Amino acid sequence: MKLRTLIVDDEAPARERLRRLLAGNELIELVGEAKDGVEAVEMIEETSPDLVLLDIQMPVLDGFGVIEALREPPAIIFVTAYDEYAIRAFEVNALDYLLKPFSQERLNKAMERAQEELSTGQEFADRIGPLLESLREEKRYTERVAVREPDRILVLDVEEIDWIEARQGQVVVHVGQEEHVLARTLADLEARLDPTLFFRAHRSVIVNLDRVKEIIPWFAGSHKLRLTTGAEVDLSRSRGKALRETLGW
Amino acid sequence: MLSRDDVKRLLVWNPLGALAFGLIAGYFTGDFRYSFAAGLCAIYMIEVLMALLQRFLRPRIQELPRLRKVLIDIGASFLSHFIGIFVGLTLTALLFGYFSIALIFYLLPWALMAPAFHTVQYARMFYRELRETELQEERLKALAAEAELKALKAQINPHFLFNTLNTIAHLTRTDPPRAERTVEKLADIFRYALFSMEKDSVPLQEELGFIQAYLDLEKERFGDRLQVNLSIARDTHSISVPPLILQPLVENALQHGQGPQGEVELELATSLSDDFLEIAIKDQGPGMQTIVAKQPGRGIGLRNVRERLERTYGEQYGLEIGPNEPRGTKVVISIPRGQR
Numbered sequence: 001m002k003l004r005t006l007i008v009d010d011e012a013p014a015r016e017r018l019r020r021l022l023a024g025n026e027l028i029e030l031v032g033e034a035k036d037g038v039e040a041v042e043m044i045e046e047t048s049p050d051l052v053l054l055d056i057q058m059p060v061l062d063g064f065g066v067i068e069a070l071r072e073p074p075a076i077i078f079v080t081a082y083d084e085y086a087i088r089a090f091e092v093n094a095l096d097y098l099l100k101p102f103s104q105e106r107l108n109k110a111m112e113r114a115q116e117e118l119s120t121g122q123e124f125a126d127r128i129g130p131l132l133e134s135l136r137e138e139k140r141y142t143e144r145v146a147v148r149e150p151d152r153i154l155v156l157d158v159e160e161i162d163w164i165e166a167r168q169g170q171v172v173v174h175v176g177q178e179e180h181v182l183a184r185t186l187a188d189l190e191a192r193l194d195p196t197l198f199f200r201a202h203r204s205v206i207v208n209l210d211r212v213k214e215i216i217p218w219f220a221g222s223h224k225l226r227l228t229t230g231a232e233v234d235l236s237r238s239r240g241k242a243l244r245e246t247l248g249w
Numbered sequence: 250m251l252s253r254d255d256v257k258r259l260l261v262w263n264p265l266g267a268l269a270f271g272l273i274a275g276y277f278t279g280d281f282r283y284s285f286a287a288g289l290c291a292i293y294m295i296e297v298l299m300a301l302l303q304r305f306l307r308p309r310i311q312e313l314p315r316l317r318k319v320l321i322d323i324g325a326s327f328l329s330h331f332i333g334i335f336v337g338l339t340l341t342a343l344l345f346g347y348f349s350i351a352l353i354f355y356l357l358p359w360a361l362m363a364p365a366f367h368t369v370q371y372a373r374m375f376y377r378e379l380r381e382t383e384l385q386e387e388r389l390k391a392l393a394a395e396a397e398l399k400a401l402k403a404q405i406n407p408h409f410l411f412n413t414l415n416t417i418a419h420l421t422r423t424d425p426p427r428a429e430r431t432v433e434k435l436a437d438i439f440r441y442a443l444f445s446m447e448k449d450s451v452p453l454q455e456e457l458g459f460i461q462a463y464l465d466l467e468k469e470r471f472g473d474r475l476q477v478n479l480s481i482a483r484d485t486h487s488i489s490v491p492p493l494i495l496q497p498l499v500e501n502a503l504q505h506g507q508g509p510q511g512e513v514e515l516e517l518a519t520s521l522s523d524d525f526l527e528i529a530i531k532d533q534g535p536g537m538q539t540i541v542a543k544q545p546g547r548g549i550g551l552r553n554v555r556e557r558l559e560r561t562y563g564e565q566y567g568l569e570i571g572p573n574e575p576r577g578t579k580v581v582i583s584i585p586r587g588q589r
Contacts, residue, residue, distance in 0.1 A: 010511060011412065011470045017419035036511055057408065059511030081411035100415035 002029040003115060006047065008040040008066070009033075009055040009079065014100065018053060018079075021104050027111050037061025038153050041069045041146055049074055051114050053098075056080045061146050061155050064135065067128060068192065069146030069153065071183045075117065075124040077110050085138035092134045093127050132191040141194040147173065147180040154180065158193060162211045162229050166204040176229060199243060201225060201235045215249065263292045274355040283345055287352050290344075291337030295363075298329035319371050326367050330360040406500065409466075410435075416469050431469060434462045445492035449561070453519065453526070454486040460495050460517070467503060474512040475503070485519040488526045488586050491561050497550035498530045498580050506532025506577055514577075525567070525583040533577040551580075558582070 005028050009015045015033050022028050031047045034040035037058050044052060044066075054076050056063035064086075067073045078097040080086060090097045096110050135141075145161070147154040162174045166186040173180045182189065190198070190206055201207045207225060214226040215235070223235040235243060243249075251259075271285025278284060302325050310318045334356045342348040413435055420428035441459045445451055461479075468475050495517075502515050516531040551570065558566040567583030 011416070012472045013416040013419040013469065014412070016423065017415065020419075020422065059507045060509065081415060082407040100411050101418040 003027055003050045004029050004031045005051045006031055006049040007033045007053050010036050010058040021107050025111055027115050037066045040066045041153050052076045053079055056083055056086055061144055065144050065146055072125055085140045089134035089138055093131045132188055136191050142192040161208055162227055163233055164206040201233055201239055205233050207233055267292050274352055278351050283349055287338055287341040290340045291334045291356055294337040295330055295333030298333050302329060323364055323368055327364040330363055334360050412470055413466050434466055437462050448492055450489035451492045453488045453490050456490055456495055460499055476514045478516045480518040482520050485521050485526055490584055491557055497554050501550045502530055502532040506534030526586045528582045531573045531579045536572050536577050
């Protein structure tokens with residue numbers, strides 16, 4: 001069985017080179033090329049490829065943003081010119097990656113490995129959580145979050161986000177009066193957000209600290225946070241202690 | 250007001266000191282009571298004078314050069330001990346109705362000893378501070394070297410290098426003449442980046458030649474997504490600028506000035522006023538809605554540029570970052586013309 005493969009890179013010469021190097025490969029069937037992160041998410045959802053060769057540095061939505069936007073990411077081989085933090089994260093999680101410019105041999109080896117792993121049914125998706133966690137340890141936080149709307153993919157700057165809540169198995173992102181639903185867990189999202197800006201206020205709430213306007217004492221040592229947008233969210237007692245240390249109130 | 254040590258000294262050590270003095274001086278003069286009283290009077294007079302010094306003199310000499318400050322301080326301490334002793338003796342004389350001249354000889358060494366003790370303390374403090382300054386200087390030197398290395402690293406962005414190598418790998422097969430030109434440009438860029446660092450300044454024209462080559466390579470990667478408008482005033486060509494001062498700003502514009510589809514419209518303009526060369530770099534990206542510090546990449550590039558301008562021109566430079574019309578970010582550097 002051939003691996004149905006998608007190429008994702010914002011640079012035309014890089015895509016062309018990859019296409020040429022893959023041309024003679026019998027393990028591979030190319031299903032398309034995407035030239036940015038948003039297009040990649042769309043094409044992955046449409047064509048559901050077995051394997052994606054994913055560039056990391058791309059404008060607007062980068063490679064990690066693509067993975068995060070997907071409900072069930074396919075197997076992925078990361079491609080990067082230079083990114084020491086990401087590379088450390090890959091190594092920790094034993095994920096394959098290609099460093100540009102890579103040789104034909106190196107690419108072939110990566111494809112064989114992918115073939116083997118996919119045939120033994122190792123789930124790439126299982127490694128996503130740990131990967132995101134490692135990226136946070138490398139202080140590589142996400143700058144943008146992609147939201148799948150019925151007719152489009154919306155890319156949010158994380159700084160636009162006021163607060164985030166887990167509600168009935170979904171994650172709801174609040175931006176002003178708008179609500180956007182993400183298909184991922186609150187823990188996964190938290191793993192990618194800069195902890196100096198985003199604070200877990202409650203088991204099911206993450207709040208953008210820039211938006212906190214008032215901290216109102218509530219019952220039994222808990223608090224309410226009133227945001228600049230007027231929204232009020234709960235601050236649990238234990239998290240209140242942590243916030244007290246962070247803000248020094 | 251008074252510390253624990255002050256209280257201890259005033260209530261315990263001073264009376265004990267006066268008692269000791271009274272015993273010793275009394276042994277030689279044969280008048281214990283008189284000696285003890287003279288000791289007490291002198292010691293507390295000195296306390297009063299020293300307190301006055303602390304209150305009125307020290308704040309006034311705070312701003313003086315250190316050596317003068319310390320000399321005045323020690324001198325004042327000497328003087329207050331002398332005056333304290335004489336006033337103390339006079340008080341005792343008034344109290345007892347007669348004056349014992351012999352006591353002066355026992356009290357004077359004391360008057361010398363206390364300020365001498367001060368002097369030693371000051372000397373020790375000076376020495377410690379000198380060592381501290383030396384250490385500090387060494388630390389600063391190490392930091393400066395590190396900063397320079399970092400600046401160099403930032404200028405030769407590894408990401409740019411490897412992506413360009415990848416482009417070349419592709420072009421060698423598909424378009425060998427273009428691959429050749431790309432390699433030549435990459436060589437030019439690296440030569441300039443490596444060797445211009447040793448110079449303090451280069452003519453603007455050279456710096457712009459480098460920027461042009463850099464943008465050409467970025468165009469290979471960006472394709473149609475990159476549009477560059479240069480408007481270089483002819484009379485600015487020969488003005489001296491620090492080497493590699495523009496590259497971080499151009500790179501910032503390419504990275505952070507991207508439109509919704511990742512397209513970049515970059516504008517670079519130079520102009521000359523009476524005193525300054527002005528270089529403006531504009532992009533049509535999303536602009537900086539929030540403070541610079543929140544765009545980590547942009548922050549580092551800008552900080553490097555600012556530090557280098559400051560090192561070269563002191564206060565005589567400008568670096569303004571603001572919104573561009575109708576959208577995007579505009580960075581303007583002003584460099585004094587004719588100076589280095």
